[in-house]
Amino acid sequence: MPCINDNNNGFYTGPYYPRPFFIAPENQSGSNNVVNPARSEEWGFFVGLPTTVANGGTVPLTLNASTGTAVSQQNAGVVSITTGSYQVSYNITASSATDPMQFGVELNGTILPFTVVTATSGGSDVTLSNSVIITAPSNSTLRLVNLTAGNADVAISSMAVTKLLN
Numbered sequence: 832m833p834c835i836n837d838n839n840n841g842f843y844t845g846p847y848y849p850r851p852f853f854i855a856p857e858n859q860s861g862s863n864n865v866v867n868p869a870r871s872e873e874w875g876f877f878v879g880l881p882t883t884v885a886n887g888g889t890v891p892l893t894l895n896a897s898t899g900t901a902v903s904q905q906n907a908g909v910v911s912i913t914t915g916s917y918q919v920s921y922n923i924t925a926s927s928a929t930d931p932m933q934f935g936v937e938l939n940g941t942i943l944p945f946t947v948v949t950a951t952s953g954g955s956d957v958t959l960s961n962s963v964i965i966t967a968p969s970n971s972t973l974r975l976v977n978l979t980a981g982n983a984d985v986a987i988s989s990m991a992v993t994k995l996l997n
Contacts, residue, residue: 871994873899877910879988890923890934890975890988901994910973910992919946920962921975921990927952929981934959937974938967947978956986964995 877892884890889908897903901913923934935947948959967973975990977983 869996871899871901871996873901874991874993875902875904875910877904877990877992879985881984881986884925884977884983884985886977886980886982888977890977890985892975892988892990899994902992908974910990912967912971912973912992912994914967914969914971915997916964916966916995918962918964918993918995919973919990920960922958922960922988923975923985924956924958924987925952925983925985926954926956927979927981927983928954929979931979932957932959932983933978934983935976935978936961936963936965937976938965939971942976942978958987 875897876895878895879890879892882891891908892910893907894904901915902917903911905911919936921934921936925932925934930951930953931949932952933947933949935942935944937943943963943965946961946963948961950957950959973990973992975988977985
């Protein structure tokens with residue numbers, strides 16, 4: 832079914848993004864459009880090996896696959912991004928003797944509060960994940976940080992960073 836544009840006066844038939852999506856009813860009118868964020872072809876996928884990360888420490892993720900130049904890495908655990916909006920998703924399986932266990936994303940040295948995920952571990956592996964959209968100034972860096980009051984034993988970790996079209 833075609834997508835109706837914001838003015839309800841035509842259809843999007845070409846590759847124009849961001850594109851509102853709305854399933855047109857039979858009379859081809861509507862008013863409840865939602866704009867989906869369109870992804871660019873620039874992204875990076877980062878993975879980590881099992882390790883122990885101290886309080887305030889960076890989860891040592893390394894670039895596994897990427898395309899484009901907007902997302903890169905020069906130091907383990909530190910992701911470099913250019914100006915723009917990004918979808919940042921992370922997944923971590925870890926345990927800690929100290930509860931609550933917390934991880935979050937740091938942008939240019941500041942923890943982004945809406946990226947912090949908390950769980951009670953009790954010394955057993957727990958999986959924490961989050962996906963957010965952020966806007967970054969030029970020459971920015973991202974880090975996945977252990978915010979637990981003690982050490983966290985990380986079994987599995989990954990992060991995907993995808994640049995969105997402006």
